[in-house]
Amino acid sequence: MQTMSDFIQNNKTTIQVFILIISIGSGLLVYLTWYVSPDEITERVKVIANTENGCIVETMDNFAINIGSCDAQSGETIVATYDAKIKERALLMNPTG
Template identity: 55%
Template sequence: MSAIPNRKVRKSSNYKNHFIVAGILAGIGLALLAYLMFYVAPVETLETVKVVAVTSQGCIGETLDGYAVNIGNCNAEPGDFISALVDQKLKERAALMNPTN
């Protein structure tokens, strides 16, 4: 006889715990996907911008409300007004990082 009593080891094929863990991981994955789709995906609108500079990476424009944006390749000179796609979420993030008040 030993000092440790013989206990039967329970071998259960309880899949309930596996489904709970898989459900939690799937929920986390869906939450991350929703974050990527809603907060990170661009929302581009067509705006009139004033070309400030022409660089090797594209034209830098300033929107009418004062945000600097890279509008890509363009055939304009500094001082010209052109229509370009501007990411609205980029403007929102810039406003949060640089409060005016």
């Protein structure tokens, strides 16, 4: 009968590979959780349009963002909360600006 230390000695490489896979998987999970978690910002924005899909507003740095339904009319300035990572993702999709 094998003892636990014999089992570990005989399967050292397998255990190391298993630990490496678990470490990489955990790192990926942490990164993806951080990437998709919202980073909400509240700022004064200008309403460009009020559509059936929500209000399209322009942020202080000239990004057009849909903030959802609102009662404002085109041209009004309102305070809105939105996910700041939308801008980062937009820049990644179109790096030339």
